[in-house]
Amino acid sequence: MDKKPNILLIYTGGTIGMIKDYESGALKAFDFNNLVKSIPELSQLACNIDSVSFDKPLDSSNMNPGHWASIAELINENYTVYDGFVVLHGSDTMSYTGSALSFMLENLDKPVILTGSQLPIGDLRTDAKENLITSIQIAALQEKGKPVIREVGLYFEYKLYRANRTTKINAEHFQAFNSPNYPPLIESGVHLKVYNEYIQKPKSIRRLKVHTRLNTNVAILKIFPGLNESVLNSVLNIPNLRAIVLETYGAGNAPIEKWFLVCLRKAIDRGLHIVNVTQCSGGSVIMGQYETSRALAKMQVINGKDITTEAAITKLMYMLGSNISSKLFKTIFETSLRGEMK
Ligand code: ASP
Numbered sequence: 001m002d003k004k005p006n007i008l009l010i011y012t013g014g015t016i017g018m019i020k021d022y023e024s025g026a027l028k029a030f031d032f033n034n035l036v037k038s039i040p041e042l043s044q045l046a047c048n049i050d051s052v053s054f055d056k057p058l059d060s061s062n063m064n065p066g067h068w069a070s071i072a073e074l075i076n077e078n079y080t081v082y083d084g085f086v087v088l089h090g091s092d093t094m095s096y097t098g099s100a101l102s103f104m105l106e107n108l109d110k111p112v113i114l115t116g117s118q119l120p121i122g123d124l125r126t127d128a129k130e131n132l133i134t135s136i137q138i139a140a141l142q143e144k145g146k147p148v149i150r151e152v153g154l155y156f157e158y159k160l161y162r163a164n165r166t167t168k169i170n171a172e173h174f175q176a177f178n179s180p181n182y183p184p185l186i187e188s189g190v191h192l193k194v195y196n197e198y199i200q201k202p203k204s205i206r207r208l209k210v211h212t213r214l215n216t217n218v219a220i221l222k223i224f225p226g227l228n229e230s231v232l233n234s235v236l237n238i239p240n241l242r243a244i245v246l247e248t249y250g251a252g253n254a255p256i257e258k259w260f261l262v263c264l265r266k267a268i269d270r271g272l273h274i275v276n277v278t279q280c281s282g283g284s285v286i287m288g289q290y291e292t293s294r295a296l297a298k299m300q301v302i303n304g305k306d307i308t309t310e311a312a313i314t315k316l317m318y319m320l321g322s323n324i325s326s327k328l329f330k331t332i333f334e335t336s337l338r339g340e341m342k
Helices: 032-038 040-044 065-077 094-104 128-140 229-236 258-269 291-298 309-321 326-333
Strands: 006-013 018-020 027-029 048-058 084-088 112-115 152-156 159-162 186-188 192-194 218-222 243-248 273-278
Touching (some): 229 258
Parallel strands (some): 084 112, 218 243
């Protein structure tokens, strides 16, 4: 009997499968079959690999929640047949997709590994082959017949991270991602080094539940010295806006000028959910540590702790889509649902 794990590759687009248009010089997505042809090494892996491709592969800048839903549905439809999933995706919005999928796939107990590359697969110096081959190996990794990874991961340049902890940090280095507040789950060297203590273990064996209803009436506002009342008010009064990620300074600090606090207070009274996330690339919001965050804590601004902006905005879309009651919203947001915050 063939006991090799079955892996499904889902090709959504991105540089990994792009070619150069010789007339314009621009990179454009190409047919997935060429990707498999480009890596004959895939046949040496100890797993069965099937693939499915988006009809129109996308540059990930064109991804939206509808595409996230398509990926989630593909995983759902194939969940019982496959032991692991590898999603090939452009790096630009990969952290958003990875974060969104982590919330959309409730009770996930199989690996979903997102990967891509900085250089196209056909390029002589490409990083695509290593990223793809190791991602498949990780998706196929099992211990006592159970997958080692049972969450949504992002593999890039020798490291597997929890996807909802990642952020894209560099537009040209092969090491394009970082996970500022959570250690890697696996490091790839001569051997795959698995850090079991950091891997999410499903709390109970429940059926996979896929949530595809997301609410996009959300916004991100990064504060800056000079932000004026009219700009702040315009954002907070966007029609139908339900929630906002407020990127603050340092450990969650913001001006204590009266007009600023009054604008926020009024928005919260109207029912807007405001999440305090730091605009620093690492570390955590600590509400109340400074005078400049005490006022926010007092007016019931939600504490985003050490969550990334990518995870915060997708968590908001997911929670609003799930019609969480306003009363419970703050408590649930401040609770780690998929290991996305401490
Ligand atoms: N623009 C590309 C994308 O995100 C970049 C990449 O694939 O890394 O689709």
